Amino acid sequence: MISIIIPAHNEFNNLQRLFKVACFLEHEKLIEIIIAVSPGNTDDIEYLDCSEKVKLLRCKQKGRAAQMNEASKIALGNIFVFLHADVVPPIGFIDDILNSLQNGFDAGFFSYKFDKDAWYLRINAAFTAKDGLFTGGGDQCLFIKREAFNQLGKFDEEQVLMEDFEFFRRMKKDNIPYTIVKNDLIVSARKYESNSYLRVNLSNFLLVVLFKFGYPGKKLKTLHNKLIRTPYNG
Template sequence: MHSISIIIPTLNESGNIRELIRFLMDHGGSYIKEIIVSDGGSTDNTVLLAKEAGAVVVISLVKGRAGQMNSGAAQASGDIFYFVHADTFPPVSFARDIQEAVDAGYAFGRYRTKFDSPKKILLFNAWFTRLDLFICYGGDQTLFIQKALFQKIDGFNSQMRIMEDYDIVVRAKEQKARYKIFKKAALVSARKYETNSWIQVQWANSTIIRMYKKGAGQDEMVNTYKSLLQYR
């Protein structure tokens, strides 16, 4: 049996973190080595709630999601790292799914997406996440990766403030590692769509992807994204 370290990057996630940790504990069972919350400087009760729920809390000295996930991974002792955003819930079978995927020779992978919203147009977005496309490499669907592969590619690029999830998948694929896309879906927050229209979000995402592929700097990309969307 492979041991799984779950790593959750957080920043002011008091509304979600306790429920998520309890969900992961309830359904992960003996497969779970530990749940690590890597916090980026929350000013709410995220850290307290995470500790009360039974997670190990790491205060990341490197700000930004990439640095937080690396900080969490540095403290992890499992054979497999499983990165979960604080507003995402994987299927209840996640631990067994990951075990079976690794046993079948997959080194990393993700779920498809199901949004927690009744908006029918989001079914269109979710459908595409079954495909192995660059535009679907975002971290909302969660990401499992074997520790050996994670270390081989030096983890996430901590200099990145945006697109870090896409980047790590690309680099892992360059190692010819097998990539698993589960047929099941993770339940992903649609909160971006609560304050922005569907068109606004698609335009912002496509703009940032184009900028990334053209080699734009991180500051330029972050500033552009913030200018296009109202989020957090």
Template sequence: MSKISIIIPMLNEADHIGNLLTHLLDNSYKENIAEIIIADGGSTDESLDIISKFKSESVKINLHNSSKGRAKQMNLGAKYATGSILYFLHADSFPPKNFDTLIINEIKKDNNAGCFRMKFNSNHLWLKLAGQLTRLSWKACRGGDQSQFITTTLFNEIGGYNEDFTIYEDNDLIAKLYDRKQFVVIQKWLTTSARCYCKNGVWKLQYYYWRIHLKKWMGADAGELNRYYKKHVC
């Protein structure tokens, strides 16, 4: 029987992690979940305290300390996973009801990797349009906020996440999956936070993201992308 290991990279997510854990348990079947793995990159807020006090009698919740960096944290989570399916999920992204069954059904159809379509918790017109675009199968419409499911076997075959990237690690992995024609978009809504857009400004941040994609398309390496992101976004 296929079981899912949910892997959540975390850094100072006290505002979201408790709600996310409750959401995951309330919207899945315990028999489908191997464990929830939280890979913490050095949180200094109340995140760790929230996790330590969280109670679940149905699903194991395992916390692991990691070096900072989403790619490193997700790879560490995968190392400890026992499920035949890995489900990588940002701490502020909430998948649809019965997400576990939806994922397993795709695996049974030999769709060994994919994501959900996504909407932001915002009424901004551009963000609503951006959410609608995620229903399309185009690689350009993909991103880590949509979450990522992948069989453990396929994840290991492609070498996991490239830890040279401190940003763009999701897109790098997704590109490898598209090259293998191993990607499907499940047409159910995942809801994610627009907090980064609220902090930086929607159009300004979108411009920076477009520049990052353009730089990568023109051959920029991970180091150049990281420097650009730290200069303009961090």
């Protein structure tokens, strides 16, 4: 059974949109959706119009890694799905996850496309269907067996940026079998709307390279917020 964990910081509008279109709310094999709300959240998240399966967790620490870890402690499922608030799942989302795990994988990710149709965004999205340098980003929606997640020691809460890539690095080191499901999520293009395509891509490339060379998470976050006009608030 599945627990979907969504870290949130002032994501009311995105969550409201998600719950209106999401295909998973009534799925019989879904136990719960946990909204892991940051302690600094200031929107009216308690007024979300959502299913009874949705639980709001007021987290003690801010940061995606800390919020997702805290939610995992109260989750009831034996499968965890870590979904960003501005990412919309496709039809067949839950069945794709269950089929992947039944086929021998302990974890996986999804390919995605952007909510704006532009040729340069289609190029970026095409890379998410293949295993490569940028595999493991949070927008690809990690799903993983609870046992494997706990075995890896959960997310590193000191990794305040790119906690998803750090976790994926440990997955590969421990030879956790994973797959990439080629059924596109819909991802927000808001970062590209506030910055140029070239600026975002060069910044992403620089951050990934620095991460792989061991640049500290807090310095990565500071650098990200200098390079990108849409600050990282996780």
